[in-house]
Each structure stands twice: as structure tokens, then as C-alpha cells.
Amino acid sequence: MQLYSKHSKHLLAVDCIIFGYDLLEKDIKLLLIRRNFEPAKGKWSLAGGFVKKDESLDEAACRILCDLTGLKNIYMKQLYSYGDLERDPGARVISVAYSALIKIKDIDKDLAISNGAHWQSLNRLPKLIFDHSSMVERALKDLTVQARIKPVGFELLPSKFTLVQLLDLYSAIYRKQIDKRNFRKKILSMDILEKLDEKEKETSKKGAYYYRFIKSRYNKFIKNGFYFNLDVG
Amino acid sequence: MQLYSKHSKHLLAVDCIIFGYDLLEKDIKLLLIRRNFEPAKGKWSLAGGFVKKDESLDEAACRILCDLTGLKNIYMKQLYSYGDLERDPGARVISVAYSALIKIKDIDKDLAISNGAHWQSLNRLPKLIFDHSSMVERALKDLTVQARIKPVGFELLPSKFTLVQLLDLYSAIYRKQIDKRNFRKKILSMDILEKLDEKEKETSKKGAYYYRFIKSRYNKFIKNGFYFNLDVG
DNA sequence: TCATTAAATGTAAAAAATACACTATTTATT
DNA sequence: AATAAATAGTGTATTTTTTACATTTAATGA
Numbered sequence: 001m002q003l004y005s006k007h008s009k010h011l012l013a014v015d016c017i018i019f020g021y022d023l024l025e026k027d028i029k030l031l032l033i034r035r036n037f038e039p040a041k042g043k044w045s046l047a048g049g050f051v052k053k054d055e056s057l058d059e060a061a062c063r064i065l066c067d068l069t070g071l072k073n074i075y076m077k078q079l080y081s082y083g084d085l086e087r088d089p090g091a092r093v094i095s096v097a098y099s100a101l102i103k104i105k106d107i108d109k110d111l112a113i114s115n116g117a118h119w120q121s122l123n124r125l126p127k128l129i130f131d132h133s134s135m136v137e138r139a140l141k142d143l144t145v146q147a148r149i150k151p152v153g154f155e156l157l158p159s160k161f162t163l164v165q166l167l168d169l170y171s172a173i174y175r176k177q178i179d180k181r182n183f184r185k186k187i188l189s190m191d192i193l194e195k196l197d198e199k200e201k202e203t204s205k206k207g208a209y210y211y212r213f214i215k216s217r218y219n220k221f222i223k224n225g226f227y228f229n230l231d232v233g
Numbered sequence: 234m235q236l237y238s239k240h241s242k243h244l245l246a247v248d249c250i251i252f253g254y255d256l257l258e259k260d261i262k263l264l265l266i267r268r269n270f271e272p273a274k275g276k277w278s279l280a281g282g283f284v285k286k287d288e289s290l291d292e293a294a295c296r297i298l299c300d301l302t303g304l305k306n307i308y309m310k311q312l313y314s315y316g317d318l319e320r321d322p323g324a325r326v327i328s329v330a331y332s333a334l335i336k337i338k339d340i341d342k343d344l345a346i347s348n349g350a351h352w353q354s355l356n357r358l359p360k361l362i363f364d365h366s367s368m369v370e371r372a373l374k375d376l377t378v379q380a381r382i383k384p385v386g387f388e389l390l391p392s393k394f395t396l397v398q399l400l401d402l403y404s405a406i407y408r409k410q411i412d413k414r415n416f417r418k419k420i421l422s423m424d425i426l427e428k429l430d431e432k433e434k435e436t437s438k439k440g441a442y443y444y445r446f447i448k449s450r451y452n453k454f455i456k457n458g459f460y461f462n463l464d465v466g
Numbered sequence: 467t468c469a470t471t472a473a474a475t476g477t478a479a480a481a482a483a484t485a486c487a488c489t490a491t492t493t494a495t496t
Numbered sequence: 497a498a499t500a501a502a503t504a505g506t507g508t509a510t511t512t513t514t515t516a517c518a519t520t521t522a523a524t525g526a
Contacts, residue, residue: 003323051316412484
């Protein structure tokens with residue numbers, strides 16, 4: 001290809017901020033990697049990799065997630081591209097950050113461990129290499145914004161969940177207490193959850209009813225001008 | 234540099250969505266270019282260029298804006314990176330889109346014209362090359378979101394403006410009519426505008442008072458937990 | 467049957483958003 | 497000098513949304 005041939009070419013990477021939610025600890029976690037190559041070998045980093053000649057950015061992000069966790073068909077959201085000259089001491093690399101929301105139980109644990117991956121609580125993250133901490137910060141900000149205006153929370157929960165679990169998740173995302181009654185009122189009034197007959201009985205004697213997010217109904221409402229909004233507290 | 238040497242390198246470009254606001258036509262405009270090189274020579278495109286070896290993405294965006302308009306120190310917001318394999322028929326190019334909000338009168342008109350640049354009304358945009366129309370679409374969506382929650386509108390207006398002009402701008406951004414009284418009430422209650430003694434008298438006999446946006450006061454309020462919000466109608 | 471534990475529920479008050487029509491100021495015209 | 501014309505500027509009542517808050521219910525195990 002002759003066109004554009006006088007212009008510089010660049011190394012291009014993708015880094016993935018992979019969020020999970022721990023139901024028991026009521027804690028948002030990130031899937032981090034102990035890096036096994038230079039530079040910064042042995043340090044904590046996001047899951048990442050170089051973009052290949054014949055794959056799009058989105059494809060690269062999905063490949064990296066899948067290689068690490070075995071997960072396919074997960075929506076990966078592009079967040080931002082990091083292009084500072086000195087961001088990677090190994091060479092000039094431009095990195096495109098993607099985020100994913102997954103259910104911790106869905107990953108192939110052995111595969112993840114063999115790749116040096118570990119879940120780390122957001123509240124006590126280790127120092128990360130390069131500019132990966134800024135990437136995390138941006139991803140977190142985006143998550144809090146998105147959680148307000150789109151039903152992304154459900155991607156972090158099992159398909160059956162209780163309203164208490166949903167509230168705890170939102171408390172973890174917003175990092176503040178939320179009024180139980182107002183929260184239930186609000187989420188139920190949207191009419192996008194289905195109450196199941198089954199109860200979750202591990203955490204209480206009374207037990208809490210399970211609910212399911214009905215995506216098809218949500219999509220129908222959206223078409224009719226409905227806006228998801230979970231401003232609380 | 235030996236590290237990473239086995240990985241592919243990519244052409245990397247920046248494309249700029251440059252917004253302006255025409256006070257008289259009450260119309261948002263984009264600064265578009267008649268492209269003067271192959272492929273797609275002679276077609277309409279965004280202002281763009283390749284990222285150089287020794288410049289960051291932000292620097293590349295600023296350089297491209299400055300080369301075209303003479304403008305320096307304009308905030309350019311990175312929006313999204315486009316990496317589909319076939320997006321540019323000339324070669325595989327990854328492009329990072331940036332947007333800028335500028336005052337039409339501030340640009341170096343001769344420089345812009347000599348570069349093939351023209352202001353085009355958003356309401357009748359020509360067909361753009363490659364995926365540039367998607368870039369514009371994303372930028373517009375971002376503008377409408379940002380205009381609600383941040384005082385970005387003022388970047389499109391002269392430093393002195395009337396409340397009628399401000400309202401017209403927001404009507405153009407939101408693409409809907411806005412109640413005059415409620416709008417004035419809301420923006421004035423934020424206490425971030427200063428009323429000047431001077432009146433604008435071109436458009437009416439009575440004349441409308443000029444106002445100024447007081448950025449320093451806005452910044453102070455923000456520190457105290459104030460949120461700009463211009464939901465209207 | 468009583469104590470324990472967490473789930474589930476409703477209402478009143480406050481705040482925010484909305485709808486809406488007339489008066490004020492200046493200039494140009496007769 | 498009076499009047500017409502044109503846009504700027506203003507206030508209130510109603511509706512909707514948000515917030516604050518305490519008791520009852522269901523199940524289990526002692």
C-alpha cells in the first residue's frame with residue numbers, strides 16, 4: 001500500500017478494566033494481572049495486549065478478555081485512548097482502554113489463574129503500572145454515571161437477584177447509603193423486574209424474593225421514550 | 234528499542250469535530266474540509282491528520298486545529314477511537330476523534346479558507362468520507378449531554394451575550410423550544426452570570442442586556458458541591 | 467411460644483419542574 | 497406629539513418528583 005506511506009506507525013494496545021461484583025463481600029472488584037514480561041515484570045497491571053494487524057479495536061478487546069477468562073460475547077465499552085509519549089517506558093505505545101462488567105462466577109477460574117489474574121477489591125487496589133490507575137479511575141467514573149442512566153448493574157449480578165442485593169450493589173457503586181424504601185419504590189415503578197416465586201434464604205430467616213431483569217421489556221420501554229434513571233439519596 | 238518489537242505497528246490519525254455557533258442564523262455549524270489528497274480527494278471530510286512519532290494524541294489534535302484555524306489553547310475533548318479494518322480505503326488507519334467548541338469569529342479566516350475549510354450548518358451537512366458521519370453523530374450526542382451538565386455553551390458564544398442568545402443556542406443544541414421564563418429563572422438562579430450595563434441593540438428596539446459567564450465563580454461553586462444542570466422543557 | 471433476624475411496606479412534607487400571558491422599553495412612523 | 501411595532505423582561509399557581517422516616521411481617525431456632 002503506497003498511500004500514507006510517509007507517515008509514522010505506532011504500537012497500539014488495548015487495556016481492559018474488568019469489573020466484577022462480590023455478592024458476599026458487597027464489594028466491586030477488578031480483575032488484575034501480575035505482568036509476566038518486561039518492562040515492569042511482576043507488577044500489577046490491567047489485562048492488556050497489542051492490537052494485531054487484522055483485528056479491530058473492539059475485536060482486540062474481546063480477544064484479550066476471552067483469552068484471560070474464557071468469556072465470549074461480553075459487551076466491552078471503549079472508554080478512552082491514552083497516547084502520552086512516556087506512558088510506557090518500554091516503547092511508545094498508544095493504548096485504548098475498554099471496560100467490561102462481568103459476573104465473577106462466569107469466568108474460567110483455572111484459565112484466569114494460569115494467566116496470573118486475580119480479583120482485587122476496589123477499596124484496596126495495589127499500585128498499577130504505567131497509567132493504568134488513571135484508566136481505572138476513568139472507568140469507575142464512567143460506571144457510576146452509566147449505572148444511573150442505564151441498567152448496567154444487572155450485568156454484575158447473577159440473573160436471579162434479590163432487591164437487597166441490587167441495593168447493596170448500587171450502594172457499592174455510588175459509595176453511599178441508599179434509602180431502602182425509596183430505592184425499592186423507584187426500581188419497581190420502572191416495571192422492568194419480574195418477581196419470582198423463589199426466595200433467597202442464605203442471608204435471612206424470612207428470605208428475600210428473587211427478581212429477574214426483563215431486558216425485552218426494558219427495550220420496549222426505551223423505544224417509547226422511557227429513560228432509566230436511578231438517582232437515589 | 235527491542236521491547237515489543239514483534240508486534241504490529243499502525244497508522245494513527247486524529248479527526249476533529251469543530252463546532253461553531255452562528256448567532257444570526259441561530260444555527261450550529263461544523264468546520265469541514267474539502268479533502269485535497271487521495272483517497273477521496275475532493276470529498277467533504279473532518280479536519281484530520283496523522284499522529285507523529287513524537288507527539289501525544291492531544292498534541293496532534295491541537296496541532297491540527299491550529300494549522301487549520303490559527304487557534305491555540307482551545308480545549309479539545311477526546312471522544313472515541315475508530316479502529317475498524319476497512320474504515321479508510323487507503324490503508325488501515327486507526328483514528329481518534331476529538332471535538333472542539335470555538336467561536337466562529339476567532340478563527341483565522343484566510344488560513345482556514347486556504348486549507349479548504351468551510352462552515353456547514355448541522356441541518357444540512359454534506360455526505361462525509363469514511364466513518365466521519367458517525368464521528369459527527371457521536372460528537373453531537375456528547376455535546377447535548379455535556380451542555381446539560383457543564384457550562385460548555387459559553388465556549389460557543391462571544392464573551393458578552395444576551396440571555397436571548399443563550400436561549401437560542403440551547404434551543405439549537407437540544408433541537409427543541411425552551412420556555413423563556415423558566416430558562417432565565419434557571420440560569421440566573423445559578424448565579425454564574427454577570428449582568429453588564431451594556432445592551433445589545435441590533436435585534437430589537439428595546440435592546441437586551443449583555444451578560445458574561447464568570448468562570449471563576451462557577452469553579453468556586455463546583456468545589457462546594459454545586460452541579461450545573463440545565464434540563465429544560 | 468418466644469426471641470431473633472432481616473425483608474417488606476406507605477405516607478406526609480419539601481423541593482423541583484412545568485405551564486402560562488401580560489407589561490416594559492425603545493425606535494420609527496405619521 | 498401620539499401611536500404603532502417589535503422584542504425584552506417578568507411572577508405565580510399547579511403538578512410532579514424527591515426525600516425523610518418507623519413499623520409490621522415471615523421464618524427459624526432456642
